[in-house]
Amino acid sequence: AQMALEQDYEQQREYDTRFHVLMESTRDAFIFIAQGSGRVVEANTLAARLLGRDRNDLTGSAFAQEFDGRRKGEMMDALSAAAVAEGTTSVPAQTRKGGKNVHLYPILFRASGERMLLCRIDQNAGENAMSDALP
Amino acid sequence: AQMALEQDYEQQREYDTRFHVLMESTRDAFIFIAQGSGRVVEANTLAARLLGRDRNDLTGSAFAQEFDGRRKGEMMDALSAAAVAEGTTSVPAQTRKGGKNVHLYPILFRASGERMLLCRIDQNAGENAMSDALP
Numbered sequence: 001a002q003m004a005l006e007q008d009y010e011q012q013r014e015y016d017t018r019f020h021v022l023m024e025s026t027r028d029a030f031i032f033i034a035q036g037s038g039r040v041v042e043a044n045t046l047a048a049r050l051l052g053r054d055r056n057d058l059t060g061s062a063f064a065q066e067f068d069g070r071r072k073g074e075m076m077d078a079l080s081a082a083a084v085a086e087g088t089t090s091v092p093a094q095t096r097k098g099g100k101n102v103h104l105y106p107i108l109f110r111a112s113g114e115r116m117l118l119c120r121i122d123q124n125a126g127e128n129a130m131s132d133a134l135p
Numbered sequence: 136a137q138m139a140l141e142q143d144y145e146q147q148r149e150y151d152t153r154f155h156v157l158m159e160s161t162r163d164a165f166i167f168i169a170q171g172s173g174r175v176v177e178a179n180t181l182a183a184r185l186l187g188r189d190r191n192d193l194t195g196s197a198f199a200q201e202f203d204g205r206r207k208g209e210m211m212d213a214l215s216a217a218a219v220a221e222g223t224t225s226v227p228a229q230t231r232k233g234g235k236n237v238h239l240y241p242i243l244f245r246a247s248g249e250r251m252l253l254c255r256i257d258q259n260a261g262e263n264a265m266s267d268a269l270p
Contacts, residue, residue, distance in 0.1 A: 010247045015150040017246040026161040111152040112145045
C-alpha cells in the first residue's frame with residue numbers, strides 16, 4: 001500500500017508538471033474558474049498579462065472583478081450560457097485594467113465533482129497597435 | 136490514511152481532467168515525448184490531425200517515424216539541441232503522411248525523474264490553401 005501511495009504521488013506530480021508546462025507553452029490566454037464561487041483556480045502568464053495582473057495575485061480572486069460593468073452573478077451566468085450554447089459562442093468584455101476589449105470563450109467541465117470553466121481570452125483583432133501597424 | 140488516499144485520487148483525477156481539457160482547448164498542436172525512448176506519451180487532436188494520424192494510435196509510437204528523412208536518434212538529438220538553445224529555436228520537418236512542411240518547437244522538462252519534451256507543431260505559413268486564399 002505504501003508503494004502504491006508513493007506511485008500515486010509520483011503520478012500526481014507528473015500530471016501537475018505536465019499541466020503547468022502546457023499552460024505556459026500554449027499561445028492562448030487561459031483561465032480556470034470554479035463555477036460555484038466564480039473564483040480563479042489557475043491562470044497562465046498570458047492571461048494575467050492581458051488582464052494587467054500578476055499571475056499569483058489572480059489565483060483565488062473573483063473572475064468578474066477583472067472586467068468593467070459586469071457583476072459576478074451576471075458574468076458567471078453569461079459564461080455558463082455561452083458554454084452550453086450550440087456552436088462556438090463567446091462573451092464580450094472589457095478588462096478593468098487597460099480597458100482592452102476581449103472575447104471570452106468558455107468550456108464547462110466537471111472535475112472532482114465540481115463544475116469548472118476553462119476560459120480562453122482573445123483580445124479583439126486590431127486592438128494591439130503593434131500587430132496592427134503595417135510597414 | 137484511507138481518507139488521505141481518497142483525497143489523493145480525487146486530486147489526481149482533477150489534474151488529469153484539467154490537463155486533458157486544456158490539451159483539447161488550445162489552438163496549438165502539442166505532443167509530449169519521452170526523451171529517453173523517443174516515444175509519444177500524449178498528443179492532442181490538432182497534432183494528430185497535422186500528422187494525419189489517429190490520436191490514440193499515436194500514443195506509444197516513435198515520434199521520429201511521423202516525419203520523412205529523419206532517423207530516431209537524429210530527430211531526438213535535433214529536438215534536444217533546439218530545446219536548450221538560446222532564444223526560440225525550431226526544427227524543420229516534413230510529415231510522412233501528407234508531406235506537410237512543419238516547424239517543431241520543443242521544450243525540455245523533467246517529470247517524475249524522467250526527461251520529457253513538449254513539442255509544439257506549427258504548419259508553415261502559406262501551406263494551408265484555405266487560409267492562404269485572399270478574397
